[in-house]
Amino acid sequence: MTPEVFAGACRTVEEKKNLDTSKARLEIFAEGLCVQCMHIGPFDDEPAAIEMMDTFIRENGFVHDFAGRRHHEIYLSDPRKTDPAKMKTILRIPVRKA
Template sequence: MSPLDFKKEEKRFYLPPAHPVLADVPEMNFFMVDGEGDPNEPEGAYQHAVELLYALSYAVRMGGKKRTFPVPGYREYVVPPLEGLWWGCEPEAPVSKKDFRWISMIRQPGFVTQETLAYAQKQVAMKKPHLDTEAGRLDSFREGLCVQCLHTGPYDDEPATLARMRSFMEQETLLPDMEGLRTHHEIYLSDPRKTPPERLKTILRIPVRRR
């Protein structure tokens, strides 16, 4: 059996077109880290969150693959891309990036449990003691109805793509529906350390409801 790869098996959520479309996103499980502050700050809270999420995710993947920890129902899989829920970054109400609030997260297969997370936290604490492993949590999130679009280019150029998404919403008589975790959502398909800014690919989502 080939490794589970959400990007291939659920293309409607991970490979949207470069024009706005509707998507109804079901409940998914994530490792999450809550934080605030400028995501571009070196050694800042966001960088810590990203490092922790990847460390936890790969600890689970390798632990299951090497059978060093019993994970019932384990299936080899590809670690999904980094995602982020953002507050305070709306174009109509811009604030300084240092005032951003966010949840950084990586999706987890359904067989990952709280016990699995506890195992991963112990493994990461031994290998990377500088990370606050208790900041990571496992939670589910049902995003529901959204408008999504693939943005290609620098993150700072996202407002142009968001404007096209809002025009689509007006044409389809849809309203923004920001409540709880339903907020501005980004999925990072490219590694900014290895990809030129003009080639970065990011999925943008806006939660909506019908009028």
């Protein structure tokens, strides 16, 4: 995403959704090697997805790499408007080869 595309997206959100985007920011960073999963369902069911990801990590010769990096989640659904069974969250775990 470019700064211009980001600015355009903010304008669209402000116009169509009447939301304040003054605190939104475009941040670029190097993610590094990760294992990620699209979790569909309520937040309470995420531990099962994390367990599956941990199994994948072990079985494929990777280990967690939390040295200066963190597990994080990208929320694609609005919990105020979405049925919990249809919530979409990207789960991401930093890894490195064992």
